[in-house]
Amino acid sequence: MVAAGPNRIDPYLIPALDGVAYGLLVFVAASGLVFCFGVANILNLAHGMLYAIGGYTAAALLDGGWASLALALAVGVLAAAAAGVLLAGLLTPVATGNHLTQALLTFGVALAGGSLLVAGFGPDDPRVRVPAALDGSVVVAGHRYAAYRLVFIVVAAVISAALYLVVRRTRAGMLVRAAVDDPEMVACMGVSPTRIRAGVLAAAGALAGAAGVLGAPIIGPGTDTADTVLLLSLVVVVLGGLGSMAGTLLAALAIGEIQTLGVALLPSAAPFLLFAAMAAVLAVRARGLATRWRTT
Amino acid sequence: MPLTTPWHSRALTAALLATVLTASSACGDDATGTSAGGSIKIGLLASLSGTYQAVGTEIRDGFQLYLDTHDGKLGGRQVDLVVADEGNGAQTAVPAATKLLKQDRVSALTGIVGGGSVAGVTPLLNETKVPLVGSNGRPELKDVSRVWHTSYLSDEPGAAIAQHVRDNVKGSVYAIGPDYQGGWDELRGFTDAFTKIGGKLANADGKTTFTPFPATTNFTPYFARIKASGAAAVYTFYAGSAAVDFVKQYAQSEIKDVPLYAAGFLTEGGVLNAQGEAARDIYSVLNYSPDLDNAENRAFVAAWKAKHDGSPTTYALASYDAAAVLDRAIGAAGSDPTPEAINAAIAQLGQIASPRGTWQFSTTTHSPVQKWYLRQVRQDGRALSNTVVGDLATVGR
Numbered sequence: 041m042v043a044a045g046p047n048r049i050d051p052y053l054i055p056a057l058d059g060v061a062y063g064l065l066v067f068v069a070a071s072g073l074v075f076c077f078g079v080a081n082i083l084n085l086a087h088g089m090l091y092a093i094g095g096y097t098a099a100a101l102l103d104g105g106w107a108s109l110a111l112a113l114a115v116g117v118l119a120a121a122a123a124g125v126l127l128a129g130l131l132t133p134v135a136t137g138n139h140l141t142q143a144l145l146t147f148g149v150a151l152a153g154g155s156l157l158v159a160g161f162g163p164d165d166p167r168v169r170v171p172a173a174l175d176g177s178v179v180v181a182g183h184r185y186a187a188y189r190l191v192f193i194v195v196a197a198v199i200s201a202a203l204y205l206v207v208r209r210t211r212a213g214m215l216v217r218a219a220v221d222d223p224e225m226v227a228c229m230g231v232s233p234t235r236i237r238a239g240v241l242a243a244a245g246a247l248a249g250a251a252g253v254l255g256a257p258i259i260g261p262g263t264d265t266a267d268t269v270l271l272l273s274l275v276v277v278v279l280g281g282l283g284s285m286a287g288t289l290l291a292a293l294a295i296g297e298i299q300t301l302g303v304a305l306l307p308s309a310a311p312f313l314l315f316a317a318m319a320a321v322l323a324v325r326a327r328g329l330a331t332r333w334r335t336t
Numbered sequence: 337m338p339l340t341t342p343w344h345s346r347a348l349t350a351a352l353l354a355t356v357l358t359a360s361s362a363c364g365d366d367a368t369g370t371s372a373g374g375s376i377k378i379g380l381l382a383s384l385s386g387t388y389q390a391v392g393t394e395i396r397d398g399f400q401l402y403l404d405t406h407d408g409k410l411g412g413r414q415v416d417l418v419v420a421d422e423g424n425g426a427q428t429a430v431p432a433a434t435k436l437l438k439q440d441r442v443s444a445l446t447g448i449v450g451g452g453s454v455a456g457v458t459p460l461l462n463e464t465k466v467p468l469v470g471s472n473g474r475p476e477l478k479d480v481s482r483v484w485h486t487s488y489l490s491d492e493p494g495a496a497i498a499q500h501v502r503d504n505v506k507g508s509v510y511a512i513g514p515d516y517q518g519g520w521d522e523l524r525g526f527t528d529a530f531t532k533i534g535g536k537l538a539n540a541d542g543k544t545t546f547t548p549f550p551a552t553t554n555f556t557p558y559f560a561r562i563k564a565s566g567a568a569a570v571y572t573f574y575a576g577s578a579a580v581d582f583v584k585q586y587a588q589s590e591i592k593d594v595p596l597y598a599a600g601f602l603t604e605g606g607v608l609n610a611q612g613e614a615a616r617d618i619y620s621v622l623n624y625s626p627d628l629d630n631a632e633n634r635a636f637v638a639a640w641k642a643k644h645d646g647s648p649t650t651y652a653l654a655s656y657d658a659a660a661v662l663d664r665a666i667g668a669a670g671s672d673p674t675p676e677a678i679n680a681a682i683a684q685l686g687q688i689a690s691p692r693g694t695w696q697f698s699t700t701t702h703s704p705v706q707k708w709y710l711r712q713v714r715q716d717g718r719a720l721s722n723t724v725v726g727d728l729a730t731v732g733r
Contacts, residue, residue, distance in 0.1 A: 163389035164606030304557035
C-alpha cells in the first residue's frame with residue numbers, strides 16, 4: 041500500500057495545481073462582486089459583463105509581446121472601471137439595499153452590454169495571444185502543465201495580497217468601511233456617499249477587468265463568458281459569505297478544486313458537483329463557510 | 337453592522353440567483369407563396385442571435401450567396417427571401433417558424449441550426465404542408481415526409497472515421513464529448529462503429545466520458561484521466577467555445593503528444609482562428625473542406641471569398657446546397673410550384689452536384705448519402721486551414 045501511494049496521488053497532482061490557478065482566477069473575478077455586495081450593499085448582476093470587457097480587450101490588444109500585455113491590462117482595467125462608474129451613475133436613484141431594483145437594472149445593463157460586446161467583437165470566440173514565452177508548457181513534478189497558468193498563480197496571489205492591504209490599511213479602504221457603518225457621519229466629514237458608491241463600483245470594475253485580461257487564456261472571452269463568471273461569483277458569495285476576504289478566498293479556492301480535482305476524482309458527478317457542494321453548505325450552515333473567519 | 341439586510345440573507349439571494357441562472361442556461365394575410373408574377377417566397381430560419389449566432393450567420397450567407405450567383409432566382413422564379421431569427425432553440429424558433437409559415441405563407445422553409453428547433457418546427461410543417469430543406473441540425477424524427485436535410489446525421493462523422501482510426505492507431509482510443517444529445521449521437525457513431533470492427537476504448541469502464549455542457553470550461557481534470565488511461569489516441573466532438581477551450585488546453589496538457597481525432601466541427605470555421613497554433617496537426621472528419629478539387633467547389637469558394645473574409649464552412653456549404661436543391665425542385669415542380677409539388681419534386685432529384693462532391697438524398701432518412709473526408713489542420717499560406725488528406729467512407733442510409 042505504501043508503494044502504491046505516489047502512483048495513486050500522481051494522476052491528481054496536475055488537477056490539484058490547476059484547481060489553485062482556477063480558484064485564484066475565480067477569486068479575483070468574484071472579489072469585485074463580493075466587495076460591492078458585502079461592503080457597499082449593491083447587487084451588481086452586470087459583474088460578469090465587466091469581466092467580459094477585460095477579456096475582449098485582451099483578445100483585441102494582445103499580440104504575443106509583453107508590451108501588449110501591459111497595454112491590455114491598463115486598457116482593460118480602465119474600461120471596466122469606467123463601466124463600473126457608469127453603473128454607479130445608473131444606480132444613483134436606487135436606494136441602497138433595494139436588491140430587486142438593483143438586480144433588474146444591472147441585469148438589463150448586462151444583457152444590453154453583452155449584446156454590444158458581441159456586436160462589436162463578433163459572435164466567434166476571439167483569439168487570445170499570450171506572450172510567446174508563456175505560450176507553452178513546462179514540466180512540473182514529471183507532468184506537463186501550461187506555463188501561463190503557473191505564472192498566473194503567482195500574479196493572482198500578488199493581486200490578492202494587494203487587495204487585502206488596500207481594504208485594510210489605506211484611507212480609501214477605511215472610507216468605504218466607514219461609509220457603510222455610518223454614511224451620515226462620513227457625509228458630514230465632507231465625503232459624498234455617491235462618490236464612494238462610484239468609487240466602489242469603479243474598484244469592482246477594475247478588479248473584474250484585471251481578471252478578464254489576465255484570465256482571458258483560462259476563461260476566454262465569448263458569448264457565454266459573462267454568465268459563467270457571474271454564476272461562479274454568485275457561488276463564491278454563497279459559499280464564502282460576505283463577512284471577510286478570507287472567506288471569499290477560501291470559497292474561490294474550494295470552487296477551483298471542486299471544478300478540477302473533484303471532477304478528476306468523480307467524473308460522473310461532474311454535472312452537479314459544484315451545486316451539490318453549494319447546497320450542502322447552505323443546508324449545514326446558511327451563513328457560508330466564512331463564519332469562523334469573521335473575527336479575523 | 338447596521339446594514340439594511342443581514343448578510344447571510346444576501347447570500348441566500350445570491351444562491352437563488354445562481355439557481356435561476358443555471359436553469360436558464362440549460363436553455364395573416366391571404367397571399368400564397370407564389371404569385372402570378374413568377375416570384376416565390378422562401379423562409380429562412382437561422383440563429384442570428386444567441387449562442388449559435390456564428391453558425392446561423394454562415395447559414396444565412398450561404399443561402400444568400402447562391403441567390404446572388406443565380407440572379408436572385410430559384411427554379412426560374414424571383415425569390416422573396418424572408419429571414420427570421422431562430423434564437424437559442426425551440427422556444428424562440430417555433431414562434432418565428434409559425435410567423436413564416438402562417439403569416440408570410442412561404443412555399444418552403446430552410447436553415448434551422450438546432451436539432452431541438454427542427455423537432456419543434458416539424459409538427460407545423462405537417463400542419464401547413466410546407467417542406468423544410470434544413471441545412472444543419474437534424475434530430476431523430478419519426479416522420480420525415482416533409483423534412484429534408486443537406487447536412488448529415490449526427491452519428492455519421494464518427495462512423496465514417498472509425499475504420500481509419502482502427503487502421504492507424506496502435507492501441508486503445510479514449511472517447512470524450514459533451515453531455516447533450518448532439519454529443520451522445522456524435523460519440524455513439526464513433527464508438528459503435530469502432531468497437532464493431534475490433535477497436536478498444538481506453539475509457540475506464542469502456543464507456544465514453546461525457547463532460548457537462550456548456551458548463552465545462554476547464555478540461556485539465558479530464559486530460560489527467562486520459563493520461564492515466566494510457567490511451568494511444570483520443571476521439572472527440574466539441575463545437576463553439578467548448579472546442580476552443582478543449583483544443584487550447586489540450587495543446588498545453590500532458591497529453592499534447594497523443595494524436596487527436598475529431599468530428600470536423602472541432603476545428604471548423606471561426607473556432608480554428610481562436611485556437612490558432614494549438615489546433616495544428618489535429619485530424620478531423622467532415623463532409624466538406626474548402627480545398628476540395630472540383631469545378632463546383634472552385635466556383636463556390638471564389639464567390640464566397642469575394643464577399644467574406646476567410647473560407648466557407650460546412651455550414652455555409654449546406655445552406656448553399658439547400659438553395660441548389662430548392663432551385664432544381666422548384667424548376668421541376670411545374671407552372672404552379674405549390675409547397676406540395678416542391679416536396680414531391682425534391683424526392684425525385686437523384687444525384688446533386690455540389691462543392692462537396694456529388695451526393696443524393698437517402699430515401700429513408702431524407703438526409704445525404706455522401707462521401708466523408710479526412711482533414712488535418714496544416715499551414716496554408718499564412719493561416720492554418722483544414723486540408724484534405726484523404727477520402728473516408730461514403731455514409732448514408
